[in-house]
Amino acid sequence: MNPLLRAEQAVLGAVLLDPGQLARLGWLAPEHFSRPVHRALFAAMRTLHTNAHPAVSTKAKAVVPLSWVTDTVAEASRHVRGLTAPYAHVLIAACPRSGNAPLYGRMVLEGAIHRTVTEHAVRLHQAARADALRGDVEGALHQADVLAGVLGDLARRWGTEPRPLAPAAPPATAAAEPPLAGTDEVAEDERFLLAVLTERSGAMNEVVGWLRPDDFADPAHAHLYQCLGALHHRGEPIDRMTLLWEAQRRGLLADGTLTAEQLAGICDGVGAGTAEWLGEQVIRSSLTRTAAESARAIRALAENEALAPGQLISHALHALGPLDNVRARWQSANGIPAPTPAPAPTTGDSPPARVHAALARSTPRPPARPPQRSGALPSAPAARTSSRTPI
Known part of the structure; x- marks a missing residue:
């Protein structure tokens, strides 16, 4: 079974066995359950x-009345179909120990994090x-x-800080997907640009501040833009001859990246x-292409069930980094002011008790003190206690 x-369950x-466990599950929400009947x-x-x-009253803690089970099933049946009273007994039998409810809830939250990240990656x-x-x-x-x-909210629920972190190895995405729509138009725009x-003096000044070689979908076009950028950086004249010479110096003609006919076709085109x-x-198509690539990488991370939630959130934030970079340059190209960063959340957004319950860690045992040798003076008490809170 899953x-x-x-x-x-x-x-x-x-x-169901101990209604008082709800007080220890305040960080768990119905939407964290995968099945509608469980929600x-x-x-x-x-x-x-x-x-x-x-x-849930204090007087009823010793013996849980049967009405707690029957009323729970009756209330849930108002919102979902197919729920029967015997299923409540299946749930009770599936619980090894009611006192471990926070730990079981943490498992549910972990599954919800993977599922939620997958859903939003698909939407992106x-x-x-x-x-x-x-x-x-x-x-x-x-x-x-x-x-x-969503990643920031999930991080706070899990008890971690939403920090981008590169994975040790890039996620294994699925096989090559169909190209985005408008591929021919994108290639045409790149050739026109x-x-x-090449032909208009000073044209590089209009784009050099925010357009990068990686924004080109065609690798040959990206190399040619690098050549133009090098000529512009050195302050040398730009025309079809100097561009051809720069491409030859970079070995683009020798290794087959470009041919003289391709270069002539671009230079003879009408912009x-x-x-x-x-x-x-060009940068608009780069933004949508980068968004699709980031979404595929995040989905591959979320579908890796062996990845811990904290790592998943950090790696997913890192996968959004290239999109943020293209977005900033897109805004610069269109004269859109950069958004003001939101203030960092205060510690009140994630109370320590809630974080500890979500993590459901065991309290570590104090380290054993080494035995003192006979005749040795007793060690001085520690100047201060550790400030670390067990989680």
């Missing part, structure tokens, strides 16, 4: 607890592909912001538009 399903069975049952338990059900990928079809970027940027906010930058406008089209 371990996550067993964990959900165990935490629900623990609360309805946990929500029903919280509702009965809020309404001061007799089972879909938004990026839709934007590529429409020639827009707003959908991908919105979903990227939503994903970043290179033609304008339809200004360098700034064409550059904006």
